[in-house]
Amino acid sequence: MADYEPVLLKNISLEGSTDLKVYESAGGYAAARKALKMTPDEVTEIVKEANLRGRGGAGFPAGVKWGFLPKDREVTYLCVNADESEPPTFSNRVLMEKDPHQLIEGTIIAAFATQAQKAFIYMRVEFHEPFHVMQNAIDQAYAAGYLGKNIFGSGFELDVFIHRGAGAYVCGEETGLIESLEGKRGCPRIKPPFPAVEGLFHKPTVVNNVETLCNVPHIIERGAAWFKSIGAEGSEGPKLFCASGPVNRPGCFEGPMTITCRELIEGDGYGRGMRSGKEVKAVLPGGISMGVLTADELNMVMDFDDPRNFGLLGLGTAAAVIIDQQQDIRKVLANITRFYSHESCGQCTQCREGTSWMDKIATRIADGVGRTEDLDLIVDVTKNMGMMPGLSICGLSDGAAFPIRTIVQKFRGEFEAYIAEQPPTSTLRVLSTFN
Ligand SMILES: Cc1cc2nc3c(=O)[nH]c(=O)nc-3n(C[C@H](O)[C@H](O)[C@H](O)COP(=O)(O)O)c2cc1C
Numbered sequence: 001m002a003d004y005e006p007v008l009l010k011n012i013s014l015e016g017s018t019d020l021k022v023y024e025s026a027g028g029y030a031a032a033r034k035a036l037k038m039t040p041d042e043v044t045e046i047v048k049e050a051n052l053r054g055r056g057g058a059g060f061p062a063g064v065k066w067g068f069l070p071k072d073r074e075v076t077y078l079c080v081n082a083d084e085s086e087p088p089t090f091s092n093r094v095l096m097e098k099d100p101h102q103l104i105e106g107t108i109i110a111a112f113a114t115q116a117q118k119a120f121i122y123m124r125v126e127f128h129e130p131f132h133v134m135q136n137a138i139d140q141a142y143a144a145g146y147l148g149k150n151i152f153g154s155g156f157e158l159d160v161f162i163h164r165g166a167g168a169y170v171c172g173e174e175t176g177l178i179e180s181l182e183g184k185r186g187c188p189r190i191k192p193p194f195p196a197v198e199g200l201f202h203k204p205t206v207v208n209n210v211e212t213l214c215n216v217p218h219i220i221e222r223g224a225a226w227f228k229s230i231g232a233e234g235s236e237g238p239k240l241f242c243a244s245g246p247v248n249r250p251g252c253f254e255g256p257m258t259i260t261c262r263e264l265i266e267g268d269g270y271g272r273g274m275r276s277g278k279e280v281k282a283v284l285p286g287g288i289s290m291g292v293l294t295a296d297e298l299n300m301v302m303d304f305d306d307p308r309n310f311g312l313l314g315l316g317t318a319a320a321v322i323i324d325q326q327q328d329i330r331k332v333l334a335n336i337t338r339f340y341s342h343e344s345c346g347q348c349t350q351c352r353e354g355t356s357w358m359d360k361i362a363t364r365i366a367d368g369v370g371r372t373e374d375l376d377l378i379v380d381v382t383k384n385m386g387m388m389p390g391l392s393i394c395g396l397s398d399g400a401a402f403p404i405r406t407i408v409q410k411f412r413g414e415f416e417a418y419i420a421e422q423p424p425t426s427t428l429r430v431l432s433t434f435n
Pocket residue numbers: 053054055056057058059060062081082083084085086169170171172173174175207208209210212213394395396399
């Protein structure tokens with residue numbers, strides 16, 4: 001988009017962008033100073049009015065979530081979800097690695113609005129560089145008096161801690177994250193109660209994604225109307241998108257949620273087209289867990305609503321995996337089933353068994369010993385798991401079902417052709433896989 005003015009990534013190419021002085025010389029911390037002169041409810045109202053929807057995957061409006069906190073609470077915690085374990089998503093990493101003070105400023109404002117005096121940044125352990133950059137920025141903010149007691153002379157105090165996770169996908173789920181922060185296995189909790197009522201250490205807790213919080217200072221500084229002028233109704237504000245795979249310029253990009261998947265792949269400000277000789281076969285546009293698009297479906301708008309028109313679960317993390325025509329769809333499927341079968345925490349039978357059955361089926365198809373009935377069987381398994389049919393504690397199993405179901409349904413002809421080409425002796429090997 002030629003006329004799009006970057007907001008979230010505007011500082012990342014500045015020399016020394018991680019430094020407090022550079023951030024302040026670009027206008028940083030003005031929004032936090034402004035917010036801390038308001039009342040917490042006024043700050044929440046502006047964020048509500050802007051309709052800032054969560055960028056962590058579910059798209060729940062941040063201001064509404066903050067408003068769910070009980071009025072009579074004594075303690076509130078803020079958890080910053082920096083687990084970013086959805087393949088192939090890396091926009092939180094870019095924000096933390098290149099502009100850590102933007103996240104700290106968003107955290108201060110969100111903590112003030114929710115009256116949290118302790119904020120925990122839950123970060124995946126593989127993020128070595130972001131960890132060091134964030135910790136250094138937090139130290140700078142404390143030294144400047146922007147964290148700790150009496151921030152900007154407002155009387156408000158906030159301590160921020162980084163907690164490094166141990167590397168499980170499910171710890172990105174907000175209650176898995178809370179359990180992990182409490183020092184337990186990251187097994188998601190049954191809801192209700194939701195974290196806003198009973199979260200970390202059983203106290204009212206808000207969990208927000210890194211990108212969600214990075215939007216907050218800009219909303220306070222420039223207003224809800226400005227925020228809503230970007231994008232379209234229901235999908236307002238700046239958004240980060242990732243593109244991975246055989247495009248000319250893989251990376252993390254910013255734009256409005258009016259771009260299409262095709263624009264993300266081909267646009268000048270985005271992926272700049274497929275590398276020579278490559279053609280799109282399929283795209284997983286929202287991380288892997290939202291489902292797949294075929295090459296004929298690239299006109300899908302990368303917003304919160306349009307993905308459902310294409311049979312997808314949602315926008316997810318808006319990180320696209322682009323798969324070219326040379327790739328074997330059976331291997332794509334088996335790669336995805338292996339991931340979910342490994343990452344299921346095992347609490348819910350349909351998720352624990354379902355992800356593992358799907359992996360067995362997909363693996364035998366990829367190994368050239370599948371049967372046409374396997375395609376029906378695997379789709380059937382996907383229809384009997386997840387929160388949507390009311391069978392699971394968390395959304396991991398919906399996230400497993402959608403890509404697997406849509407890949408098999410949308411590429412069925414290709415699977416059938418592979419199965420038809422298998423040598424007849426493969427049937428004997430099929431029988432042995434049932435033992
Ligand atoms: C299996 C699973 C993994 C998740 N991983 C992440 C993650 O890595 N980062 C994240 O922000 N949200 C993740 N979420 C979504 C969170 O549960 C939660 O909705 C989000 O952190 C709320 O923040 P937001 O409202 O600002 O988006 C995950 C959800 C599920 C079901």
